[in-house]
């Protein structure tokens with residue numbers, strides 16, 4: 001297939017940046033989206049131009065590094081799929097494809113399509129962990145966990161921290177990520193002691209990082225490659241209400 | 254947002270039910286409007302209750318607008334550089350029209366108060382005869398008034414559909430099955446409420462109420 005790519009090029013954080021058009025020929029429908037970008041980069045290098053910087057690591061949908069806004073959709077047109085797992089057969093010959101970085105104040109562009117997602121680490125650092133060492137996995141039956149809770153916690157734990165939820169949100173909110181990281185712990189026995197300080201700490205860190213407020217729109221869940229459901233945010237809200245009613249404070253206090 | 258919204262929703266339900274009294278005839282409707290001014294008497298002087306309700310509603314509306322503004326300002330700040338390719342919309346339209354929809358509803362309420370409460374913009378504008386005001390307002394030759402009311406109410410319907418669901422969610426609705434129920438309840442509520450309001454102007458338009 002022959003395609004026209006329009007890619008966001010930005011030399012560094014201070015550069016203003018612009019969309020640049022690159023025609024690309026002989027793209028195989030079996031290539032992954034990132035392989036297609038590799039081919040483009042090879043050609044750019046051969047012609048002495050600067051290759052397009054983009055984030056990637058595992059290329060199998062588990063690390064959360066890839067972060068491309070493809071034709072206005074986070075991770076591209078295929079639902080439940082990261083950009084690295086997206087294949088060129090999702091496009092047709094002659095298509096124009098716009099490729100942009102995640103757009104959020106909390107995710108400043110480092111270069112081209114690479115953004116700094118440190119803000120997510122700050123949210124995790126504000127309570128997205130268990131302070132006490134709990135050792136290796138306990139014998140499965142020693143602490144019973146209701147099946148529903150185990151399933152919901154597992155569903156939340158699937159979040160790979162890619163940031164597509166923020167990129168897709170009209171409010172630029174990171175609430176789906178925050179909710180996934182909170183509920184994977186709040187549904188399990190190990191997460192209980194710090195349950196209510198965790199939610200306050202993490203929501204505060206989320207707001208301080210410059211993310212927008214959640215208005216329950218649901219674009220995040222539609223964009224999430226791991227299918228984190230929107231009701232996860234309801235779990236967060238309930239914990240937050242309880243926490244503000246019962247006790248407040250920061251994790252560890 | 255959720256708490257102030259609920260206060261406004263309670264008013265909307267009461268107001269809709271009150272409007273439906275138009276079908277019980279002129280004397281009954283006018284008597285109802287008169288009664289509104291007498292609620293709480295003799296404990297409260299006449300019209301005090303009405304003014305208290307107006308004060309509560311004004312505070313709720315202002316607080317509702319204030320929190321919406323905070324959210325809108327945060328959203329703007331959270332994405333300083335816009336996407337070159339417009340973001341595709343995957344989820345419902347209602348959720349995406351809350352801000353402008355709210356502004357339209359506010360303008361409607363201002364017009365509506367000048368129309369049917371103060372009477373300034375009403376062809377009859379007789380405070381002693383609200384029934385006559387409503388009938389004069391939605392007379393067939395004033396079809397554009399009915400059209401404007403209809404558009405405003407449909408906007409209100411969208412606003413309520415997402416608003417009601419969002420209030421459930423903000424107040425801790427958390428299971429997937431509950432989400433389906435909350436969405437269904439919000440939709441039914443919005444449709445019933447808008448329908449309940451719209452029958453009045455359309456009854457006047459078609460001559461059912463004259």
Ligand code: HEM
Nearest residue numbers: 272286307362365366369370383387402409450451453454
């Ligand atoms: C077709 C639909 C509607 C009709 C026929 C209608 C009719 C009326 C009438 C007759 C009054 C004057 C009552 C009186 O002074 O005794 C009134 C007042 C009012 N209406 Fe409506 N209304 C409608 C829809 C709405 C909607 C959708 C809203 C809000 C979004 C609304 C908000 C108000 C407010 C705030 C007042 C003033 C209440 C006060 O005096 O304190 N109305 N309406």
Ligand code: SF4
Nearest residue numbers: 159160162163165224
């Ligand atoms: S919730 Fe989904 S979209 Fe958001 S960071 Fe986690 S995996 Fe990515």
Ligand code: FES
Nearest residue numbers: 059063064066084
């Ligand atoms: S590169 Fe690891 S998820 Fe896409």
